[in-house]
Amino acid sequence: MTHKFDAVILGAGAAGLMCAIEAGKRGRRVAVLERAGGPGKKILISGGGRCNFTNLHCHPENFLSANQHFAKSALARYSPSDFIALVEKHRIPYHEKALGQLFCDRSAREILDMLEAECRAAGVQIISNCNIREVRRNDRFLVRAELDEFQAPALVVATGGLSIPKLGATSLGYDLARQFGLRIQPTKPALVPLVLESRDRAAYCDLAGVSADVFASTGHHEFREKMLITHRGLSGPAILQISSYWEPDRSIRIDLAPGRNVTDTIREAKVRNISAARVALQTVLPKRLATRWLDLHAPPTWTNEALTRLESEIHSWVLEPSGTEGYDKAEVTAGGVDTSELSSKTMEAKNVPGLYFVGEVVDVTGHLGGFNFQWAWS
Ligand SMILES: Cc1cc2nc3c(=O)[nH]c(=O)nc-3n(C[C@H](O)[C@H](O)[C@H](O)COP(=O)(O)OP(=O)(O)OC[C@H]3O[C@@H](n4cnc5c(N)ncnc54)[C@H](O)[C@@H]3O)c2cc1C
8 A cells, every 4th residue: 555745764763753743743754664663662762761851052063974064964953952941831740860861760762752752642553563665765755564554745764773683674775775876984883992902801801890080082082980890892982982083903091090109108108019009099999899900910120110111001001902892782882974965954865855864864963962862852
């Protein structure tokens, strides 16, 4: 059976639902086609079930893209305060956790319920369990699903990235971009735990669960947040943030004692030895990590020169990860549809009138902290 709409949106995630609401409010007949059993699966598991739905301090610098300026227009036209107004209209209680990150007090479900209610009010049809077989274009777009065909003059691709395939992620968005001749910036897992090479894994990963407040950096990018040791490597917000910038064969650098001097107390100790060093390092790091790290980095002597070297090693622990935990564990996909192919005001493909790409499928990737949802809403 053939169904005619003004706009067909592929993907009922954050970006697709928001786009559907706005188009519906403007009187368009809108269908959202979703492969999974229901809309917004990622919204439901986001932010540990509480959905970090935006960030009060949302700036273009919080996004990675081959074109750093592309996100500006959308973020200015639909800002965090616009989304907060929607959340408040639906009386969803929320709080600022840290660094401007806004979370639901109760459950991410409330954000999805809100979007579904707005969709209903705007007359949007959400069609779940919809397997898209083919997309063609003549004077309009034709989307062929298993049993039905959908036609519309406007097609919005909001199929997200490749992360968490078990929640329904597919490469459809990138495949369609290629089909219509749009360039793609290479994709990679981002906001993802890093895997340590075997020697470091053997040395540290039995401490899985231990965390510390660090400065983590790679290249020119650094973040001060928590680092967590895992069974295979490192995670925690500081590591997830730098993972988006990390490239294979590059090292990462960890400052284990940001803004603190550790060796002064060793210099002043009655006896300079490994015990004095342990006591000093345990003031800034969890006991087990301090002990292990010193076992592997203790200087051969305790001269002033050796202590100066030790101090600098504590602030610059260099590791060479062997890889990442991949799309199964990545919060987002970096790269995607090349922004030079799209209008930054409308997200329409410059060379394919009526074809739009929104959300994570586009080469705009936010830092951890609510930025990826804000990009999807904007
Ligand atoms: C565990 C986890 C926690 C996260 N927490 C946060 C957070 O707290 N704050 C934050 O800002 N960001 C968070 N993110 C990132 C955020 O969820 C995404 O950036 C955001 O959902 C992207 O929105 P989107 O609509 O572009 O894509 P998605 O939300 O991924 O939606 C894409 C939709 O398209 C559907 N789809 C895919 N392929 C097809 C196909 N072939 N046919 C039909 N439909 C298809 C998918 O099933 C999905 O419903 C988290 C991500 C993960 C994985």
